[in-house]
Amino acid sequence: MENTEHKAGKKRKKFRIWIPIVCVIVFFLFIWPFYELVNMSLRDITDYSSRLTLPEVMHWENYLEVIKQSDIWIGFKNSIIYTLTTVFLEITIASMAGYSLSRGSKKTTRTVRSIQMLIIMVPGIITLVGTYSLMVKLGLTNSLIALAFLTAAGGIPSCSFIYMNFINSIPVQLDEAARIDGAGVFTTFFKVILPQLTPLTVTRAIMISIGAWNNYLLPLYLLNDSRKRTIILVIRSAFSINGGDRNIAMACATCTIGILPVVVVYLLLQKKIIASQIGSAVKG
């Protein structure tokens, strides 16, 4: 163990034999649920054979039938409306708050900070219990926009502190220079500061989108009009056992198509998403 530089290198090389094996195991473990999903989606309704192997006849027409139904498209459309609104609300309001926390009086910042944890920890169900009857009375159920407000409110506390941390690293001189040029606080923020934060805004937008797209509890109880269902609720109703059609294969096909956008976006942007996760862990 003396001439380490060389030995350590050698040792690591030896260790590498295990890497491909572990790689394969890990890969298959994490892909397995998705394999089963696709596997089940390709079956005939009368096929009860083992789910470990692919069915003998692949019923791709299950997918065709799902695409033909309007439900899934309504679901996509609603999910997009809901997601984009949530992202817009949360980013705008949280970044403004973050700016204020960074540049404003330190006393306010401390006060806000002390209750932040509590707000973050309150589960959505408590919000739901407290607002549900009121939303019914005001006719705000089945409104994707109202739902987006409710969702965004939950994300604002942590998001604004992430913005605060990033804005802290932007020198105040920049603000002052803008102000000397005659820009108001509003212009300074939107024209000078926010553009500096584009990378952060993009990564936040991605994370908020995924959260909103996957949200289940609030849409479940607040959207019961079938024309307002998000994609998750469409998938839920495909698996639901109320009524005449108990077709697991079709439900799985719906589910596969339903998660496809997330998977595609994830694969396209995976480097970005992972980097943003790592980045926010370090900085925020």
Next chain:
Amino acid sequence: MQKKLDRKYFLFMLPAIIMVVALRFFPIGNAFRMGFFNWNGYSQDMEFIGLGNFKEVFGDSYFWLALRNTLIYAFGITIVKNILGLALAFFVNNKFHGRAAIRATIYLPAMISGFIMGQIMYYFYQYNGGIFNEILIGLGLEPVYWMETGLGSTIIVLLTTSFLHCGSTMLLYLAGLQNIPQELLESARLDGATNWKEKLHITIPLLQPSMITSVVLNLIASFKIYDIISSLSGGGPDGGSTSLTLLISKYYFGYNRAGYAAAIAMVFFFVIIIISVPINKWLSSKKVEY
């Protein structure tokens, strides 16, 4: 000048404050008020019953079961996810071809709705024709009834969630690992530290900030667990794997007992305060951001 500016900055925070007050504080207050009434959630007449609901909560065996499960979920998932995440982070931190692909695969399930993942995983634990039991039968073993007891189901939900979502914890640790200065590890190796010793005595202590962040984030998320339980075990058998979130929604929407559900929600809220206050204090003493 500064004062005037401060006021303008405060204006910037106003939308956030309005949102949080209207959609977070108000609901908590309203739920607190509802807790004192016998109310079905929609009729015009609410009957004031004082502490009646709260008294009933503490005598409700389903409440205690759900509270126990909520604590098991919160702490269990946090622990298992951190162990898995740390191990995977060490593995992925090795330099080899395809590590980006492996990293992406591990994180993939965490990107999909917990409701959907639970729905898929249900078919793994089925007794009859379930995927795990098919394997056991293929190996010549007896099939196992995975969801037989409440505690068993709770642990299955716990392990499944931890497994599916450990990708996010892995990324946190990966970030921490990449922040450790290489020289520190090199010098440790020069001092003759073996691979395991190095990890145990040098790397892990250096990961403390990541660990704190990860524990806090996971605790917060695991207290809210809802989606995956509802599709994986449905909270069953006989409420054995129900969490407080599920129980509250069941009382509110299933039994139409809004007042009682609100009372449970308030008890849940106080449980969260009891847990979050010391964490908050401890964190600010550590000066760690989350």
Next chain:
Amino acid sequence: MKKLLACLLSVIMVLGLIACGGGENDGTGSGSEPAGSQEADVQPGGKPTQSGGEAGNQLAGVTLEVAVNYTGDSLTAFQQICSAFESKYGATIVIDNYGSDYSSTMINRMAANNLPDVFVTAGWSLRRYKDYSLDLSDQEYCSTYDESALGVIQDTDGKIYVCMVSNGVNGNVVNLNVCEAAGVDPFAITTWDEFLAACEKIKNAGFTPIASNPDAGLTSNLAGTFLTYKGEVADVGDKIKDGSWDWEEYMYLLKFYQTALTSGYFFKDARSINTNDMYERMAAGQAAFIISENTASIATLYSLNPKGNFIFAPFPASKAGGEEAIVSGEGDAFSIWKDSKNIEASKVFLNYLATPEVTLKLLDATSRVSCMKPTMEVDETPGTKALGAVEDNYKGHNIGYYNIWDREYLPSGMWAYMGTACNKLFADYTDSGLRAVIDFLRDGYKNVYVAE
């Protein structure tokens, strides 16, 4: 950075385009307005949105909002019926399909006093929706109701609030192939004791006798055969109705399940089996009976296994000489909101639904049983056939036809408690477990009982 943004945006846009395209393509079949126009939330009694069809303009410019709980084939059939109605009368129909969330949604719409023009009553035309529904007693179809239907929907003062084109009929389902293989004659079963004896034989032959999983219906729907029907072990109907019942007699029913559970007549994982799974196992010939199912399940079982042999059976009696029972409740039943702005058009719509041809189209999909005399004469749909076969299969049995038990005897919030209680029973069926179930139900009953 810009590339990334562009990439993300283009993905979103493509998705958006696909979504809108899909919506338009599909608008035609749905009978409701095209999915693309979801922003234009059509209110009850809303403004004219469309000119009338070619065949007639009697209701041109009227938009009817109809709330239903259909899914799958039933929904498709209902949408087709609505399209046909639209082109015949020139009205526009907006379907609110609430699926499995139907009752909670409707409760909230009642709270907001904003109901759709026409809505499915799902079994609650009297107890829950009466105060919100229009009295339809003067409608022509009300004079054509079968006796079995009147028992379900007629109020004590003779009023009828619903256009019920079919009954939802509930009983046991039998897999004849399994019974045959085990040497059991299901047609000879008249009491629950004989049912258990048959189960023993089936179990010894290597099958699982009962495929059911715990839910409210498993106990509630057959409770009458222990508690309230003619010649059964208990007769506590009056007590239940006046709220003085202490639930002690419910022990008879629990004891029956205790025997079945301790003898291993259910699947080992019965307490966590889901309904899809239950049907698959029944269809695959692993089990002989499902206790408490509706006629529609027969169609489901045949779709899962076209070679199977499944029949519908009455609930056995609790003792010899007691009455076996088939229970039925509101099936495809529609009410009109009494404050609707389109009452006349809604009446036309209900009359249209009540015509035999239209009803039969619906019943083909829902597999329920017609209950209006003109339709019954020509009804050959699967549900009716399944029920009709009961008469032939069970000749000489003493079968009573009753309203679904909880709709007749229990207050409206009780169903959820019955479900929890049944789960409790399956989790713990020792003597102390049964006691806990009764205590739980008694408490729940006190919580929801309102003297009517």
